[in-house]
Amino acid sequence: MNSEKLPDWVPASGVQLRLTGVHFDAVRVRGVRGEAVLHHLVYATGGHPGPVVREMWRGRWSYFLIPPGTSKDHPWPPGAATFGPCARDQYVGVPAAHGxxxxxxxxxxxxxxxxFVDPELLFAVVTAQLCVAPGG
Structure with missing residues (x-):
């Protein structure tokens, strides 16, 4: 990938914490639910869902990066944590593009x-994934 196309908030190497609400907001979903949300977004967008950070440690979280300030536009269901502009600082780890x-x-x-991930589409997919009745 041409590094000129990378956002300025992506580090050149390693991982850096970024304050949410500045460059992006984030919606976090855990484990297989997060992977299912990503799968549906990939399908719905023809393979281009926007930036998603996956954490492969402990909870196996997926962070869906949406435009700054948009995390408060929806009543996200339980199981979807939002990170955006708020009274206290919230950070998301951002990996380099490669390495x-x-x-x-x-x-x-x-x-x-x-x-970014489309917040309207993300809300629809997350709501469908997290509000499914057990066994349904």
Missing amino acids: NTYPLSWPAGPPVAGE
């Missing part, structure tokens, strides 16, 4: 400057 960034990675590929 050793374990335990973080870009499962849908490194982000492109100006691209």
Whole structure:
């Protein structure tokens, strides 16, 4: 990937913490539910869901990066944590586009400057995933 297309908040190497609400907001979903949300977003967007950070340690979290300030636009269901502008600082780990960034990675590929996960589509998919009745 051409590094000129990377957002300026993606580090050149390793992993860095980024304050949410500045460059992006994030919606976090745990484990297989987060992986299912990503799968549906990939399908719905023709393979280009926008930036998603996967943490492959402990809870296996998926962080869906949406435009700054948009995490408060929806009543996210339990199981979806939002990170955005608020009274206290909230950070998300951001991996470099390439190299050793374990335990973080870009499962849908490194982000492109100006691209985000569509918050409306994400809300619909997350709501469908997290509000399914057990066994349903």
